[in-house]
Amino acid sequence: LAEAAESREILVDLPVAAGEPGPTAGRVLDAVATRIPAAADRLAHAALAVDDRYVARTRPLAEGEIVAVIPPVSGG
Numbered sequence: 001l002a003e004a005a006e007s008r009e010i011l012v013d014l015p016v017a018a019g020e021p022g023p024t025a026g027r028v029l030d031a032v033a034t035r036i037p038a039a040a041d042r043l044a045h046a047a048l049a050v051d052d053r054y055v056a057r058t059r060p061l062a063e064g065e066i067v068a069v070i071p072p073v074s075g076g
Contacts, residue, residue: 004039026057
C-alpha cells in the first residue's frame with residue numbers, strides 16, 4: 001500500500017455536512033481508495049487501527065486521530 005501511495009503517510013480530510021454523523025474509520029478507506037485507485041482492491045480487505053488498537057470501520061473518529069491501515073497478510 002505504501003508503494004502504491006508513494007508514501008507511508010497520507011493526510012485525508014473527511015468533511016461532514018450539517019446533520020450528518022461524524023467521520024468513521026471506514027471513511028478513511030474510502031478517501032484513500034479515491035486518492036489511490038490502484039490500492040482499492042487491497043483496501044477493501046484491510047484492517048484498521050486507531051491508537052494501536054484494531055477498530056471496526058464504523059468507529060467514530062475525533063479530529064486529529066491517526067488511523068493505521070493494515071493490509072491483508074498471509075503466512076504462518
